Amino acid sequence: MTMQPRQGRRALLIGATSDISRRLAHLLAADGIGLILAARDCARLAPDKADLELRYRVGVELLEIDLLDPAGTRAALLALDPVPEIAVSLVGEMGNQASQQDDPALAARAIAANFTGPALALETLAGRALDANVPAVLVGVSSVAGDRGRARNYYYGAAKAGFTAFLSGLRQRLAATPITVITVKPGFVATRMTQGMDLPAPLLDSAETCARLIKRAIDHKRLIAYPWKWRLLMLAVRAMPEGVFRKLKF
């Protein structure tokens, strides 16, 4: 069957093999938005491309990028033509906290995969949107783990905290431009990342719920997307005096 990709908006999803990205791709394509699916191993996305094109009759491109290689990523993003109107970074890697404590290379990787890599990619895209005067929407998926460091995953948490601060700064810098910067802070999401973890069911959202949260934020240009139960919970967690927080085990 011949595809006739509609001319129109396109969204770049970075970290497109993630469970949340896969759901988000459907929600965007259902609105007629074309897709660029970017991932380290984008051959894995060939079936997704065929599926999305068939279901929604939108154009889908695959882009191989590795955020751990900032120069290569920058080159690939500069080569995108035209600049996508929507870009979402869904990249994240929890890693193993204990190994990160012992191995500086793994600790550095956690920072690169969760903070510097995604931040530099969005910086490049912001620059391009600014140059082309495109009213782009840039979305960074951070995490509630960045709201306060915990013993269980503080390299991951610290990197996400850095990413959250980066997004806040970028948003302020671009306030007077047509570019919107959105911070998404999901709580626990049932994905491959959290598979096998013992997480409280009432706080565990599905990838679909999380994708809908991101989609709504894009549609309404909501600057911070945060599930309400997590907003409340983290308000309490952040308000806790350090002396008390230090002794908690969670």
Next chain:
Amino acid sequence: MSMARETLPRLSGWGRYPVIRAPLFHPETEYMAAELVKEGRSLIARGNARSYGDCAAAPGGALSLLKFNHLIAFDTETGILTAQAGVLLNDVLSAFVPRGFFVPVVPGTRFVTLGGMIAADVHGKNHMKAGSFGAHVVWLDLLCADGKVRRCSPAEHGELFAATIGGMGLTGLILHCAIRLNRVETAYVRQRRVVTADLNALIDAFEDSHEASYRVAWLDCLSRGEGLGRALLDLSEHAEPDDLPQSIRMCPFRTPARRTLSMPIDLPVSAVNGLTVRTFNELYFAIGARKAQTSLLPYQSAFFPLDEILNWNRIYGRGGFAQYQCVLPLAGARSGLHALLRAISRAGMGSFLSVLKRFGEGRGGLSFPREGYTLAIDFAWSDRASRLLDELDAITIEHGGHVYLAKDARAPRAAFERMQKGLGDFRALRAETGSAERFQSFQSKRLGL
């Protein structure tokens, strides 16, 4: 991979009876699925769990196909769609109705997977005209007991193909399939409603309406005496553009946005009892009989009315429910249906609506449909209901009928063996291909499939 029993998920079907703790695997790739099969445990495929009983759970583990949900190709000329088996019927309809294609056979819910539709060889309200779903499967890729994938079609591995259609996942794991879609001119259905006073009148009305494509009757299983089996018979066709009012004729494939209700909680006890059912049925028939003779409905409301209340199965409470669906061959249908309805009415049990459909010629094997009438009734699960179902089994056997495996959660093996034809051949094929050891469900063990 071993799991402690208490950490195993609680699995059940749509009837929420029985609930069984058993392993559930979520392979990401077909390679991972093949590895699980080669590991030597006995597995069963699990789709969207819309079958009612214990056929999609297994002591060795159920293998969820929900991640195998990609469309692969579509040929506009032939209408042939290739897809992974975990794709939902709803996804196919959402994607292709706007392009003027419809799935030739659809069951009562659109939240079933294509693989499940093949495994249960589902039927629609148009069985007489379109046959069962299997009639529209061009080929399927089956991951067999030896870990190899075989493409099966009427021409290639024909015997395996035939046994897989209606084979309840017991011949292997269906990975992909190619199905033929039909052209339609609108997304709407033109429906004519006929009111019949009793069961005899209903059967006469069925026999007088063979020209209609889709036929289904909703009957009151609690009415007694003269009104035994009073019913509303709906006769429908895919609407043509001329049937549509001017306002929607311009966009004949666009249906109004769906508003779905959801049953948010399990009721502590079933809300379905003699009083509520009697009241509901009285109202339904009073309103239904007064309603316009013909109506125009979006396909969703016409074919999937119950999908508009998500999780409606929860009204039966924590105890769950069982659906009894049997088919009675044409010759004994009239007396058999009377006997079934009398037994149900006498017991004062039964659901809001019972459904009666007319089947045409069947495919044989384990595939459920055969020429005759099929009755489906829900019962809140209880010991009393269980005894009634045994009684219904006896009536079904007496009239040469059998029950639908996709609905069954409780049939005793002895009764099942007396009703099911083609059992010997199916068992022989299972033994020969090695699938008897590799693919087993709680249902297959209970019934000795």
